[in-house]
Amino acid sequence: MSAVIRKLSKKRKPFLEPYTSVNDTRFEWMEKVFLKYFIDWYNEAQATPQLTATEKKKMFISLQTFKGLIMAVRSVIEAAKYLLQHVVDRKAYVYTNKFCQDPIEELFGRHRAIGRRADNMNLHMFGYK
Numbered sequence: 302m303s304a305v306i307r308k309l310s311k312k313r314k315p316f317l318e319p320y321t322s323v324n325d326t327r328f329e330w331m332e333k334v335f336l337k338y339f340i341d342w343y344n345e346a347q348a349t350p351q352l353t354a355t356e357k358k359k360m361f362i363s364l365q366t367f368k369g370l371i372m373a374v375r376s377v378i379e380a381a382k383y384l385l386q387h388v389v390d391r392k393a394y395v396y397t398n399k400f401c402q403d404p405i406e407e408l409f410g411r412h413r414a415i416g417r418r419a420d421n422m423n424l425h426m427f428g429y430k
Contacts, residue, residue, distance in 0.1 A: 319394035323382045331374050343367060 316327060339362075346360040361367070381395045 317398075319396045320381050320385060321394045323385050328378050328382065331378060336371060336374055339367060339370060 320327070343361055346357050349357065349360070352360070358364075362370075377397050377400065380400065381397055384395050385393060
């Protein structure tokens with residue numbers, strides 16, 4: 302066990318420890334407790350019959366934020382599990398706090414700028430011939 306893992310273990314914050322197994326209970330917690338909370342909140346806001354559509358929107362986070370949250374959580378779960386399954390070293394671990402999508406957003410931002418904000422870019426617009 303590395304010194305970093307031992308240091309985090311002493312802090313008594315199990316959610317800060319790195320993922321070491323695809324069967325980690327935190328994956329299930331993120332999917333079945335954390336995301337379920339937001340899905341239930343959304344469904345409850347939408348099921349209130351006496352409210353207008355505008356009032357229902359005010360009872361919940363924005364739809365874009367909601368969809369982004371679901372996508373981000375599921376992506377983190379899948380990425381961490383993939384890394385843990387495909388690493389040769391059996392002492393592998395994944396720190397999800399080190400994930401950063403800024404370089405990817407920057408790359409696609411440059412491609413969008415080249416395509417003059419085209420939403421449906423093709424291979425030619427990306428520079429492939």
